[in-house]
Amino acid sequence: MHMLITPMRCKGVALSPHERRRYPAIRGDVLVAPQVANELGRSSNVARVSKGMPLEPDPLPLLLDATLSGMAPTGFVLSGIEYLDGCAYAQSWWCRLG
Secondary structure, X not given: OEEEEEEOEEOOEEOOHHHHHXXXXXEEEEEEEEEEEOOOOEEEEEEEEEOOOOOOOOOOOOEEEEEXXXXXXXXXXXXXXXXXXXXXXXXXXXXXXX
């Protein structure tokens, strides 16, 4: 699903509403599918953002254990865990039509 995506945390710390508004939204496709997450050692719902080109790197780290936290007519929030440099952090993505 083609969306504008804004991460709502930085290394697990929630961004203020002002910081979220200033963050440049990432335009891409949000894909969620079950797959084996090596970091967790088990199967997990994994969300990723794809910009469209197959060899282009994903603009955001994978969101493991992704769950739908909230939904409205124009968007939704996915929450889960992201791994950065071997550390796990809470993360949420604000996804909206764009």
